[in-house]
Amino acid sequence: MFKGRDIVSIKELSREDIERIFEVAEDMIPIAKGEKKTDILRGYVLATLFFEPSTRTRLSFETAMQRLGGSVIGFSNPKATSISKGETLADTIRIVDLYSDVIVIRHPFEGSARLAAEFAEHPVINAGDGAGQHPTQTLLDLFTMAREFGDISGLNVALIGDLKYGRTVHSLAYILSKLGANLYLVSPPLLRMPKHIIRELNKKPVETDKLEDILGEIDVFYVTRIQKERFPDPTEYRKVAGSYRITAKLLSSAKKNAIVMHPLPRVDEISSDVDPLPHARYFQQAFNGVPVRMALLALVLGVV
Ligand code: NCD
Secondary structure (H helix, E strand, O other): OOOOOOEOOHHHOOHHHHHHHHHHHHHHHHHHOOOOOOOOOOOOEEEEEEOOOOOHHHHHHHHHHHHOOOEEEEEOOHHHOHHHHOOOHHHHHHHHHHHOOEEEEEEOOOOHHHHHHHHOOOOEEEEEEOOOOOHHHHHHHHHHHHHHHOOOOOOEEEEEOOOOOOHHHHHHHHHHHHOOOEEEEEOOHHHOOOHHHHHOOOOOOEEEOOHHHOHHHOOEEEEOOOOHHHOOOHHHHHHHOOOOOEOHHHHOOOOOOOEEEOOOOOOOOEOHHHOOOOOEOHHHHHHHHHHHHHHHHHHHOOOO
16 A cells, blocks of 8 residues: 555655554654664665755654664755756756665755655655645644644644745645644734645634634644745745744743644754743654654655
């Protein structure tokens, strides 16, 4: 069912696909922690092609592959490759496809992962295409919520911050709504969720720029960074920089079992006084990237 599949957009995954990924991810947790050893991916090569900065996504894919006994090639500095000599993305992909069994790509242009998937015979996994999609982040976000609350249906989830340029919230809004969560979209007016994404939601979300008004209703605060690098105009960025800040004081009016998530990196959206609180889930969330990506690699390579 998964063998050979590309993972480009969260929209291509059914509810059953997601359940299967989570079932495998659950079994991967002790391996991700290094408590159990395996080599089910021995002899397989993963290529990680990162045309944009990354810490968690690239390293968690790499550790996922290595913990399963596979090996990794790739780059995180495209300037050091033939791309700087003018090689096209299509040619780069054709070649990397000859050297590896599965390709993970992050690229600044929307649609780049789809293009890569067209040129590669092997499975391509999208690790973020511009302001487009970031499906593996969405899967680990959902996995984190599902482990915490069980059912996603009926959960009150606030997506907070840069809803215009943030790709993680674009993938996440779609799937949360499909699974029956109630969405609250909290952003400055300049950074509202694009209309084409809102139109695809099952239920009309609550849109506001005042977090205080909805604070007591929320189960999951999903906070995002203002995506400075995607602003065409730096003065526009300055207008919205620092719009939201989650602090321990603010959370004192939140539900007792509410959790705070963030795809990371954070800049100043979550104050460090939240870190020791029982609400903080962003580091656990970042860890969950490993078992979820292990599950994806094992599934698309057809070994589970
Ligand atoms: C996110 C991204 O790259 O979209 N980071 C990540 O993958 N965890 C979020 C961000 O950069 O703000």
